[in-house]
Amino acid sequence: MNVPLWVWAITVVVILGLLAFDFFFHVRKAHTPTLREAAVWSAIYVGLALLFGVMVWVFGGAQMGAEYFGGYITEKALSVDNLFVFLIIMSSFAVPREDQQKVLLFGIVFALIARTAFIFAGKAMIETFSWTFYLFGLILIVTAGKLLAPEKDGEEEGADNFIIRLAKKYLRTTDHYDGDKLFTVENGRRVLTPMLLVMIAIGGTDILFALDSIPAIYGLTTNVFIVFTATAFSLMGLRQLYFLIDGLLDRLVYLKYGLSLILGFIGIKLILHALHENNLPFINDGEHVNVYEIEIGLSLSVILGILVVTVVASIFSPTGKLKTAINTIHRLAYGYVHTEYHGVEAEREANYQRMLDAEATLTKFDQEKVIELMEESGAAWLVDKAHRMHADATRR
Template identity: 50%
Template sequence: MSGRQTPVHMISTLTTATPALNLPTWAWWLTIGVAIAVLTFDVIWIARNPHRPSTKELWLALSLYIGAAIAFGIVMWITEGGQLAGEFFAGWLTEYSLSVDNLFIFLLIMAKFAVPERYQQYALMIGIIIAIVLRGFFIWVGAAAINNFSWVFYIFGAFLIYTAIKLAREGESDDEEFEENAFMKAMERVFPATNQFHGTKSFIKENGKRLATPMFFVILALGTTDLLFALDSIPAIYGLTREPYIVLVANLFALMGLRQLYFLLGGLLQKLVYLSIGLSVLLAFIGVKLLLHALHENELPFINGGEHVNVPEIPIAVSLGAIVVILGVTTIASLWKSKRDAKAMVAGSDSTSD
C-alpha cells in the first residue's frame, strides 16, 4: 500500500475503543465501480424501456438490494467483527428510514410537474444518481471535518436535535404542497423551456432553439431536494460510525433501493401518520449520542477546562436496538391509527346514510 491516506485512515484515530477499517485504496474504487456499473445498467434499461414497473419487478429488485445489504453486513461481521457490522446495520437502517421521508416530497414533486407515470422511474433514477454524487461530497467533507475538528460533534448533535424539533412540528401540519427552492426558481429563469414532455429527454430543439423539458426540472428538483435531506442524514450516520466507508456504503444501499420503495409504498406512505414523529425521535436520539461523544472527546477550553468530560457513551448495540424499536413502534402505531380512522370514517358514513 502507498503512503497516501484514504478517508478511512483520516479519522481512524478518533477512538481506540472502536476498531478501524484498514481498507486499501482499491477497495474504495471497487465499491464505487460496482455502484456505477449497477446504476449505469439501470439508467440505460429504463431509458430504453420507460414504463411503470410491475409489482413483481419492484419486489425482485428491492429484494436484491436488501439482500445485498444484509450480505454485506454479514461479511463485515465475519471479517471485521460485530462492532463495525453493527455500525453498518444501524447506519443503513437510519439512512433508509430517512430516505422514506424523502418519498413524501418525491410524490409531491411528481404531482406538481404532472410527470406521466411511465417516465417517473427514469426521473427518479437520474435524481438518485445526482443525490449519490452530492452525498459523496458531503461524506468527504464530514470525514475531513471530524478528522480536524473534534468539536464538530457539538455542531452535528445540536443540529440534529434542532432538526428533530422542527420535524416534529412540521409533522403536525397538513400542508402537502411542494415549494420550489431558490435554486430551482433560478434554473427556471435561466433555461428557456417547453411545458411538454418529450419522452425521457431533458432538452429538445424546437424551431432551432434549445429548450429544457419538464423532465429536466423534475430531475433537478429531485436531486436538490435530496441534498437538503442529506444535511440531516450525513450528520446522523456520523453519529453512529466514524468510518467514511461505512457511511458511503450505507448511503449507496439506501438510495439504490429508493426507487422501488417509491412505487411500492406510494399508497402506504399516507398511512404512516406518525413517521415524522418517529424520525424526529430517531434524530434526537442520535443528536444526544453525538453530544455525549463530543463531551467525551472534548477539547474546547471553555468546557471543563479543555479536558475530556467523563460521561457515558451509547454503545452501537444500544443504538441499533433503539433504531429498530423506534422504527417498529412508529410503523405499528401509524398503521393502527390509520386502520382505526378508516373504521371510524366508515361508521360515520353509515350513520349519516341512515
C-alpha cells in the first residue's frame, strides 16, 4: 500500500513534536523522574503507539496493521535490550542521575536519525539487489548466535570503547563534569566534558544496534512507512521506560535468549522469502524455490509467545534470581573499575560498598552455581580487579 505524502508529513511532524515536547518540558531542566512520572509517561507513549497501530489497522487493513504491531513489538524488545548497554555506559561514566535524561534523549534522537538512514538504505538495497533478503537473513542468524555466545572476561561496552578512545586521542577532553554542559574551560582551554563523551559512546552503539534492528523489521514487512513508524514509536518513551525499569533490567536475565530466538526466527523467515523470490543463477538455476513462507499472523504470534515465556521465566526462575544478583555485581564492579569520571573520592567508596553489599547477597545461593556463573559472565574477573584496585587505593 502506497502511503500519501501528506500522511508522511503529518507523521513526521507528530514524531518531531513529541521529541520537542520531551526536551522542553522534561529534559531541559535537569531532574530525576519520580517512579510515578516515569510510569505515567511510559504508559502515554505506549498508548500513542498502540493508537497509531489501530489507525493503521483501520485505514490500511489487517495485513498492514499486523505488520506494524509485529515490527513495533520486535523493535521495542530490541530497544529494551539496548538499555542494558546504556546502563553500563552511564555507570562507567558516572553520569549524575539527574542528567541521565538528557543523555537518553540524545541517544533516542541519534538512534532515530541513524535508523532512518538505514531504513531507506535497506529499502534501496531490496529494490536493487535480489540477494538482499539472503544477506539480511544471514545477518540476523549470525546475530542470534552471537547473543547466545558467552562474554569474554572483562568484555563490555563502556567508557573505554573504540569510539571514546579515538575521541580522547584526537580531541581535548576532561574527566570532570561541569553540570550538564558538553564543553567547559579547563586551564584556559576549551575541552569536551564526559557528558559529550558519553553521548558519543551511546551514538556509536546506536549505529551498531541499527545494523541488527533494521534487517529484523524488514523481515516482517517491506513497507517503508510501517518500518519507519514502528521503529520511531518503539524509541518514543524509551527514556521514561529506562527510569521505570532500570531497577528491573537485571531481572530480565533470559531476554537475550528470547531475542536470539526471535532474530533467528525472522532470519529463517527472510531466507525462506528469498528462496521463494529467488532469481540468483547459482540457486536452483535462477528459478523460484517452492518453500513454505511464514505469514505475518504466525510471525506476530511467535514473537509475542517467545517474549511472554522469556519474561515469565526471568521473573520466576531461581536461576534467574541468581543471574540477577550476578548481573548487579557485574555492573557495580564495572562502574568501580572505570572510576576516572567519579569526581569525588566518596563516590568511588560508595560504589565499592554497594558492590560488597551485592556480593553478600550471593551467600544464600548454591556456591558451586555462584562460582560457575561468576566465571561464565566475567563478573569474577571484574570483581577481583575492583578488589585489587581498592586495596591499592587504601594502601596509598
